[in-house]
Amino acid sequence: MFDNLSDKLDKALHVLKGHGSITEVNVAETLKEVRRALLDADVNFKTAKEFTNTVKEKALGQNVLTTLQPGQLMVKLVKDELTELMGGETAGINLSGTPTVILMSGLQGSGKTTFSGKLANYLKTKKSKKPLLVACDIYRPAAINQLHVVGDQIGVEVYSEPENKNPVQIAQNAIEHAKQNGYNVVIVDTAGRLAIDEAMMTEIANVHQAINPHETLFVVDAMTGQDAVNTAKSFNERLNFEGVVLTKLDGDTRGGAAISIKSVVDKPIKFIGTGEKMDAIDVFHPARMADRILGM
């Protein structure tokens, strides 16, 4: 489909070859191409604009101080800037609670239920935790069942109250259950919801307030386009979440949404989902993601 970003940068930077230095004019030409490549990778329109402006200033500022060729300088600047934008370092997860409470949130179909299972499995096998999964999606057909199937697959107990239509109560009861039965992590799966669905956003805000989670995670599909910023912003306004989970990275999307989300809410991307199976989870590495977006 698209040339990848690094090809495009090479092409764009071609303009710079032969010029001895970066000038206002040739930098503008090049950044136009950089911007276009970012848009093709689904970086948000405004984010891409801001990004290229930042790179431009840095490029012009650094020009005289460096021994790099203009082209190399631009590639380095773009990559460093992207990595920095996405958080620089890998961010950990806070497991200090007794029990630690983790709340999942996100749009419909983003991968919350699957990720709840993956996280439980990860904490159980890699961190020697005793997790409890909680089914607070009372809407989606067979959602509770789905979590039970997932729980069975990984040998983790699932707390559910099929007759209870109050997610706040279910979550509170689950935490009580966890305390009484020696679970040290409680992972609360919730229904998918749109950021503009007032009733549903109030519902999850209520759950959040009632259980005061140590970690609220915003789960987002890596294929998301321009709307990623709106959604991330709205969920963050309501939940002030601790981190982001980027799913379905086993696909061939460039995942530009990662940059947009990070730049708009300034919360770390903590985990990635790389498949449908329960072990397809990884911690997020900003530099690797920058490489992916750049096609390097």
Next chain:
Amino acid sequence: AGKSKVDDDVLDNLEEVLVSSDVGVNTTLKIIDRIEARVAQDKYLGTDELNKILREEIAGLLSEIDSGNATEFEIPENKKPYVIMVVGVNGVGKTTTIGKLAHQFKKAGKNVVLGAADTFRAAAIDQLQIWADRTDVTIVKQSMGSDPASVAFDTLQSAVTQNADVVIIDTAGRLHNKVNLMNELTKVKRVMQKVIPDAPHDVLLVLDGSTGQNAFEQAKQFTAATEVTSLAVTKLDGTAKGGVVIGISDQFQIPVKYIGVGEGVEDLQVFNKFEFVDSFFK
């Protein structure tokens, strides 16, 4: 004398609106070029005219449904049962769209059979069963982990026996870059043809309205594996606009048939180009 050129500001603004609606840079530039060409030729004037041309140009890129009345949920009369196979990447809304379609066809007095050929995803069969109950239609299923092609085969046989009007086959979500899973889909299709030689009559690719430019690659790979014949765009009840389908419809010549606007049984609409384009400007 009127202006013979569209303002740069207007075009910049238009570019922002289109790109922000996930139309993509390529298609956006194509649309803007066409507008500029027409303006140069026809010497259009104000914003009203510009809006009109814009709607026309975008609508022109959206491939037409070649038969039937595009404002209703209709199926061709001469194919019985009419077989629809639903495909797409993970979590886009395939199963939900099937539930909503079943409801529409049922409402139109059709005898509907669903086939639970997603035998992989946790509780996928239960989910489709709930939709079958909700819409009061028949479902054919096997157990989790069974062969999807075998489920599809059974479903078609059962539909023929029941003299059903419509069959809708659910399939597991799969990312288009997974060769084995895409081959499996080709096989499901082929096995159906053992029962009904020209089945499936419609291969409906479901795209999530919030997906960005990766949807192009989805359309390409699913078309390669199954010859997609129509598109559904879901989750347009949110703030995402789903503009990527314009370029897809144009490039692959596949019409958009339905849009999903919620999670309820009635939340499926027949696609309307002009309303779709207008939504970008709201």
